[in-house]
Amino acid sequence: MNMGNAQHSTFHVQSPGCGLRAVGWLLLLTPLWLPAQTPPQLPPGGLMQLQMMQPAVDVSSPVTATAQFDPPVVHVGETTFYRVSLDATESSVQWPDELSTPAELKFGPKRSGQITQMQPGKFRPLASFVYAVESPVEGRFTITNFSVEVMGARVQIPAASLNVVAKSASAPAARRLALEISATNLFLGQPFHARVILPASSGNQVEALREIEFSGDGLMTDKTALQQFIEPVNLQGQLRNAFVAEMKVTPIAAGPLKFSAQGFSAGREFMAPISMRGQVSLAGGLSQYTLLVSDPVEILVRPLPVDGELPGFTGAIGKFFRDQPRLSTNRLHVGEPLQLRLGFHGEGDLARFVPPTAPRSRDWQVIADPPPATSFTLIPLTDETQATPAIPFSYFDPGSAKYVDLTIPPQPVTVVGEGLPVELPVLKEEEKSAAPVKLSTLAPTPGKTVRSLTPLQLRGWFAAVELAPVIGFFALWQWDRRRRYLEAHPEIVRRAQARRALRREKQQLQQAAAAGDAPAFVQHAARAMSIAVAPHFPANPRALVSGDVLAHLTDAGQAGPAAVTVKQIFAAADAQYAVTPQTQPDLLTLRPGVEAVLQALEEKL
């Protein structure tokens, strides 16, 4: 049994080698016998029709055209409208730049529009071209037929006639739209409301208005905020039911802007929710699509002032208010996200409100949530911060013509940092490094202190201190030099010493003279004269006599009163040492002579 199983098993092991190879070849050759797949044959646009369940848009039927004056009879000087309508798209019509019109008629600028007509079982495009026409004279005027090119084919525009009658004759007024705007003096970007009014036709029948547009550049219309009403409206003093479409318009160009409204009357085709007031009768039957226009209105758009623009201005114009910012938490860790929710409301265009941009902060990563959300996700990057960053924001208030600050102030938070480990895990013996395994303990005392971490080398006063030894050594050097000089010239020292001694003696001499002490006067005078001449010898002053002094007087002095004075002084000084007192004349009278002698001697010293 076991052997049989073994043989069976051996057979199966060998056979798949050939069998599988054959199956593989068959699989590879299979595509050669398969027919090519053809795509399903569907009519053009059929797939879309299947999906949308919508009737087809008829663009293949022959194009027909109508032309008329509305109204065909008009008073002199009043406006009528020359309107041409074609069953084609506006872009396919090669409308001439100039029309061949009677010279008496004054044609306004061309206005055109397109609407998709709802016809039984199909849609059909309708393009209309409208001119406001006035005639200053009575008469019948005709615009002859002419042809325009539509999608490569010529289409005949039939002739149309206008009767201009005198004001006394009866003639209906032209049907037109009324345009009301909420403001005429605006700032760039300041939205305003525009009401396009279609008054009820004769019989008080109100029709819808579709494809409303504003002519003129520099305006942006927000059709998402379209509101429709049927309500009584005061038109030229009369209260009439009317279809009103109200929308928000934003001027995007500065300067005076002139614009008008246009739209197709469309029977009961109200394309959006509508609110009605009062008794209204709606038109029945198929809609008659007529392109109507309004008289132009003019607004003045001023640019936003550059001066006084505040940080965080994102283009918000109006009057806005901000709710108190709300934080998802006021205590968090570093790296943990935080939600800052802001609420704005006000009188401006909140649909186009651009929320504040995320500020850049060193301590926070700030991420603005995608609009229209006005919240922020903030992630603290450090635990040193104690408040969220201020988020600058401002708006322009057209009422006061000033920017108003609406900055989101910092909100206090507590950010907790993640501590670092203070101890390393115990490693195996062979993996241990020289580094310690844990931090040190606290230092119990401040330890070694310095006045500043700035080294002395960089402090100005230290350079001054370093100059002190320099000055000291310089002074020493100068002193040594002087000393050596004086040693080489001792007479300078003697003269200096003599001058100092002479000054002392003269002072004592004057004191003796003032005191009337004649002996002292004589002694000091003799000593002063000796001192004054001693350096010339050189000799000790005590060793000198009157002859030595006389020798240093000038020749004139030696023969004059000076010599007499010197002799008398020395004689009187010597007489004080005589055994018997001698009668002395009044020696104090010699004082002027003594001073003159000393003056002369001092000059030579």
Add this chain to the structure above:
Amino acid sequence: MSLRACLLLAVLVCRLSPVCAGTEDAFARGLEFSRAGQFPEAAAAFEKSATAQPAAGTLVNLGLAEWQRGHAGAAILAWEQARWIDPFEPRAEANLRFARQLAQVDTPQLKWFEAVSAWLPPNAWVWLAGTTLWLAVGLMVLPGILRRPKAGWQPWLAALAFGIFLFSLTANLGVLSRTQTGFVLRKNAPLRLTPTRDGEVISSVAAGEPARRLRTRGNYVFIRTLGSAGWLEQSDFGPLCPR
């Protein structure tokens, strides 16, 4: 002591005592906060104390508080400043080795004269240089001026003093050079190509990484680390020697 000297001493004591008292108060408060585990408050107290009067122990404690807060860069800077004041401070040295191993940041690569300057406190080198210079000059000049006979040891001492002066010159150069070093404070601080807020980020550097300040422009410093160079916001760079 004369009356004038006593008055001068009294004035000095009166002037310095409030500063010292304030510093000690802040240090004591820092210790209390640290022991209570209130590390942000402890760091603030130690920083106040260190600002009023830099001290090695205060900076060691400041580094410990910053480390416990998770500020590796500020901690390493504080310990390096503690070693700047006192190169023999054992706690700062040990903590630096611990922190660098854990944070995987490099030690500052000092040139040889900078390494020499780290042997003593910076101010010691400048005093040493001044003293040895004038000692050498005095020994050579004063005996002649004072007409005293020169002893045999005087030239030898003058030569030794002049040699120490020359050696200390290199250390002083090292001190000046080390004043340009600092440490990155912020974790993964971006290094920018240009000194502008929107400058291209070349790389990021770890907190505690040593760097050398090469120049300053506006709110940015151009630094060179071991692996890269670029402009870093000034607030992300902690100089060893703030001016």
